Amino acid sequence: MNKKLLSIALLLFPIMALAAGKNVKANDKAVSFIGRTETLADGSVRYDWVGTYLRTRFTGGNIAVIASETGTSYYNVIIDGKVTKKMKITGTSPQKYVLASDLSKDSHELMLQKCTEGEYGCTTIHSIEIADNGTLTPVEPKKRLIEAYGDSYTCGYGTEGRTASERFRLDTENCNKAYIPIMARYFDADYRIIAHSGNGMVRNWGDKKQQSSVNMSTRYTQLYDDFSTKAFDYNQRRPDIVTINIGTNDFSPTAIPEAQKYVAAYIKMIETISKRYDNVPILCITPHSSNHYLRAAIQLLKESTANIYPNVHFAMLMNNIINDDVDLGSDWHPNYQGQTKIAMTLIPQISKIMHWEVKE
Template sequence: MKQDFSLSRTVFPVGKALKGGRFFSRSIRFAGRWRVVQLGVILLWTSVLPISAVRTGSQFKATDAQVSYIGRVERDERAGTVRYDWVGTYLRVAFTGTQIGMTIADEGESWHNVFIDGKWIRKIRVSGKTPQRILLASHLERGRHELQLQKCTEGEYGCTLVVAFDLPDGGQLLSVPRRERMIEFIGDSYTCGYGTESNRATDPFRLETENCDKAYACILARYFGADYSLVAHSGRGIIRNYGDTVQVSKGNMSQRYGQLFDEHNTVAYDFKAYRPDLVVINLGTNDFSRVVTPTADQYIGAYVKLIARLRRHYGEVPIICVTPHSRSPHLATCLRLLQLQVDTDKKVHFAEFMPAIITPDKDLGASYHPNYSGQKKLAMTLIPLVSAVMGWDLETWKE
């Protein structure tokens, strides 16, 4: 639904320009004070500042039929809003005009990647329950453009509410067809992109260095030109969470997998948003972390139940069970026993990352998690198996 409005206040990105950004400065008077505002061909900044804009435009609700959301989201048709918290959830929409903004809020703190016409523009930080207008991109060429906005941090830290899209006067939203391929990834911090933008293993976790788009799952999906959904949470196992003192943890991934939200509600997910062509499971590192561990029967039993659940919801979709690159001997043994137990299901496949490919000095980020360099190596080792299982052709590496 289209509504007319006058922009009396918007949010304008300023700050340090990233590589490739070009800008110039202009002094503008705000409330009796002069401030320097940086204007650019395309906005490549990571902080925001309110400014006044004397012009008219159009606003479109977040639930507009032209907008596609990929992942688990809650739509409020009456309010016209869309809410989600799972890492990697993204929206895609085309638009006409020279710029696009949006009205957005967050119950905590979330970072989002902004892509225009398939190119990464910048990351934005969204925080605060009061909806705010953010100018995503400006000074574009006239004509049709595509926006993709991806939540690249975990639901533990924030739940995003998309309220509306803002376009200049005469601008329109247009639909973007969904991709023909769809992959669902079920995982933990390795799938979430924990520490992918850190370059030192001894760095502590910081939300601003988590970026799922630089983790193996998104890299692999991008390679095959597939849409994707991440059902992942750092520190969680299929039955036991990291460092827990019990063998069966509350809030493990077996429980969370059935939820519409990762952290902000326990309402059941109806499994109607999409049907994947492939499911990739990468769980087990946290199950066998320090303090205590589940028995082999507990871990394998939970894994078999998850596979059965996938069969109920998705039918005979191929499933790839990945042995984590940081596997312990106990975990490796359990996964071999699992393989024997599900041997009659010919559409369940098993994969291992190539050994010794992660070098500590180059490939590890925060808290000894793979950074972008390490994640690319992990993705490259899975690509041949995905190609073989799915019959998808290999292409020239595009990262």
């Protein structure tokens, strides 16, 4: 073989190798993860925060993941912007999960989105499997990024429940139908969610003590929700705006905490996020179901931060936007319609803060 032919062969080799190979490591440059994740020594990617998603573009008509799970997690499979199925991943041994098959062999975009919370399972994506003649290419990140801290309302707890009286089941949780992904789709933004159902800023739902030992104040700086307490190093892309929607559980029945303790923990969160993300705009949300104790605490927070944190904003109250008969899913949590109302209430406020355009 002459030198010219050898040079051409060497240039073509990486493409030929990719086309011939079936398995691509999860940490390949063609695969991106949005959310808090950890890349392991073998190229696997592990995570448990609700809403975490991977994206890639593939050809060849078929795509699958090799994944393992500490518990059970549900996932939305989204192909070319449309949810094609919701599937369950479970089992500690790596297994193959087919995401799409027999599609046209040209380019398709995959989004694999974790619907459920870390409390129920931590996922490891070991590799991506494609057709023998398939390829993977990266998907460009969106120009906007929203980061959200919250509780069950942010997680999408019970969004697929049929009635308010229906008890929660894991398969009724779907973060894609919660207000943050709804707003992200509206603004054509990526998002990251750091949220855990039942947790408050200082006190969790129904706790008989005024302060819970583990709460969102202890979780939000972690790499994982529930799998590990390893610290998050904030080495990811800076969000354009941060939302905080925490407080419903703090002021749930029994041992209501002192407002000052809630406010102190909230301000510490604001200061930490502001420092890590260079004074990113922060929108503090009063939950739609807030009682007078929580509203009083938020008012104290507003007074305590006035003229001190110019990056902090407060959303308008939205206590009268939900109709109990049609807007609620499992355990009296907002269903998709209720979550859409919350998103529609917040969208113009985010537009004002960020100068992002609104659409008809």
